[in-house]
Amino acid sequence: MRLKAITLRDYRNYSEAYIEPCEGVTVFMGDNAQGKTNILEAVYLCCTGRSHRTSRDRELIRMGQDTAYVKATGVRADGTHEVEIALNQAGKRRIKVNGSPVGRSGELLGHITGVLFSPEDLRMVKDGPAVRRRFIDMELSQLRPAYYYALQRYNRALKQRNALLKDCALNDASVETLDLWDSELALSGSEIIHSRKAFCERLNECARKIHSSITNGAETLEIKYEPNVAPGESTTETAECIKSALISSRESDLRRAATGKGAHHDDMGIYIGDMDARLYGSQGQVRTCALSLKLSEIEIISAESGEAPVLMLDDVMSELDPERRRQLIKRLEGVQTLVTCTDKNDLAGAGIGKLMKVEKATLSEEA
């Protein structure tokens, strides 16, 4: 996919902006707090329906304004794709895809595809499981809207079940109603688990090759799906596994007013040889792992959708040592890339196609 244009209106610190990225590397350069990340965030929002920094839409609306608007236009083999999102202070979203309003936010997925790499991603290996689940979830959602919907159903059911657990303790609410939520968690959970399993296998193949190449064959990376509830052969079997796990943990769930079993406790194991990189990886090693995982994301989206996603690098160059930086730059060829930086020297060798200066939410092109 080729990202042609981005329009922002009252988004974060921008009152108005229009950007036409080039085919290769477009750089957004400027001092801190000028609005560089905000641009990438807006593109990411059009890719995934979510900001990578907040789940509160209100933060995205320019202070003092009622509505924020972003539009991303991309060209794929089958023509132009356009995603528009308007957010207002009341928490209402209006989304249009190719000019037509859509009812569900999942419908924007798969039109503008992107991979965002930020300094937080470099910590993905050492952070808690939630960060790694999010990595899987965001990737799978872009590839398969059905996954996104399953996740939505799962999270809703989980919230309801937890509320009911609390209610059972306080008000003696009927424990039987829990069955209803157990069933929904089993149904959507089994879909999630099977997709995650297949994805991690794919990721393992891909990331292993990249990691080996980055480390010149010195390290063998292994990615392992670590589900909280072991799946069966089929989704039907897995649904049964989840149900029995929920039933056996019901008593302790009631005591803690929280659901102790299920896909929301999954993790993704990251190993270098036999060593668990999450626990024992050195800073350099975990960065290389993160880089391999991110680069795999591009490859998997490219293979599955037939087109490379737009790659967004938010300040990562400055966090990588020269060798890893070189490895990353080497792989940018043929991938449309948006990069932010404060210092152009961080991008030495990257072949900058377009350089935009960002100053107090105003963009100007530099020669």
Ligand SMILES: Nc1ncnc2c1ncn2[C@@H]1O[C@H](COP(=O)(O)OP(=O)(O)OP(=O)(O)O)[C@@H](O)[C@H]1O
């Ligand atoms: N809702 C909002 N309304 C107005 N301004 C906002 C809003 N949200 C964030 N900002 C402003 O946007 C700026 C931050 O933008 P951004 O995160 O893009 O900075 P940056 O250029 O990436 O900086 P850094 O180099 O530090 O990462 C800050 O000045 C912040 O006050």
Ligand SMILES: [Mg+2]
């Ligand atoms: Mg930034």
